[in-house]
Amino acid sequence: MLGLQQASVTYPGGRTALTPTDIQFAEGQITVLLGPSGAGKSSILRLLNGLVPPSQGAVVRKGIGSLEQPLAMRAHRLSTAMIFQQHHLIGRLTVxxxxxxxRLGAWSWLQTILPPSRRDRLLSIAALDRVGLAARALDRADGLSGGEQQRVGIARAMAQRPSIILADEPIASLDPASAERMLGDLRRICCDDGLTAIVSLHQVEFARRFADRIVGVRHGGIVFDGxxxxxxxxxxxxxxxxxRPAGALAAE
Known part of the structure; x- marks a missing residue:
């Protein structure tokens, strides 16, 4: 469905974060990118969502082709949601x-200056209900715990109605119980809706429990895939x- 074709990333200054890599991500599968910090996991995700262009090679999506052109990238992003490590919620706004x-990507310029439609509000409340937070819909976002804020991030991604979800270390700042709840919600929603998910983690046991496929990344290259x-x-x-760093096996 989505993949890299001999794609690499070299940042300014000559640092190679990802060596030329070929990988395909299957539709409806949850793939965990597993590896230590600096291994290249985030660079793969940044390629897949267009935050960085490949230094060489290409990012290709079924039905769209190479994502090199702006129109192709826009079509890809409209159906690709991102869950970030640090929530990126606006604290003074309600949940x-x-x-x-x-829903912004689906709105016309006129809709951006008008109040959200009833349909979009209902869709967003339904997304919150799927992560157990519908009752907190009118609370300020900065009044939620870290785990709750990350689950709002899942709901925001689901409101986009994506077919692909990318998540970059989404449990890095969470305690083990919150991390398990967040990953459980994400897996349940992806399985129920047939979504493709690509998630970077560094906890081995969480990867074993929540992934369909694990891709091990080290020194900018893939060293395991199974x-x-x-x-x-x-x-x-x-x-x-x-x-092995202690954090890698903390959940075992």
């Missing part, structure tokens, strides 16, 4: 108003090296 921002059952100790050593 509902934050979720309604997921189902969770194949992620044995040898594979983990390939991804993290023998000296």
């Amino acid at each position: 509902l108003d934050n979720v309604l921002l997921g 189902p969770p059952a194949a992620l044995d100790d040898h594979a983990v050593d390939q991804i993290y090296g023998v000296e």
Whole structure:
């Protein structure tokens, strides 16, 4: 459905974050990009959502082709939602108003200066209900806990009505219980709606429990690609090296 064709990322100053990489992400599958900080996971996600262009190679999507042209990228982004590491909510707005921002891409310029339609408000409330936060719709976003704010991020992504969800370390700032709730909500929604999800994590056990496929990334290259059952100790050593950081196995 979506993939990289010999795509690489070299940032200004000559630092190579991703070596030439070929990978395809299957429709309706939850893929976890697993690896330590600086491995190249975020660079893959930034390529997939167009935040950085490939230094070489291409990003290709089924039905659209190469995303090099602006019109192709716009079509891709309209059906691709992003969940960020740090929520990126507007604290002074209500929870509902934050979720309604997921509808911006579907609005005409006139709709952006008019009050949201009843349809969009109902759609956004339904998205909040799916993550258990409909009762908090009229609360200010900055009054929610970190875990609740991240679940609002999921609802905002769902309000966009995407076919692809990209999530960059979405549980990095959460405690284990909140992280499990957030990933459980995300997996349930993706499975119910048949969505494709690509999620970067560094917690091995969460990857094993919530992914359909795990792609291990190290030093800007893919060192593992397989189902969770194949992620044995040898594979983990390939991804993290023998000296594994304590955080990598914190959920085990």
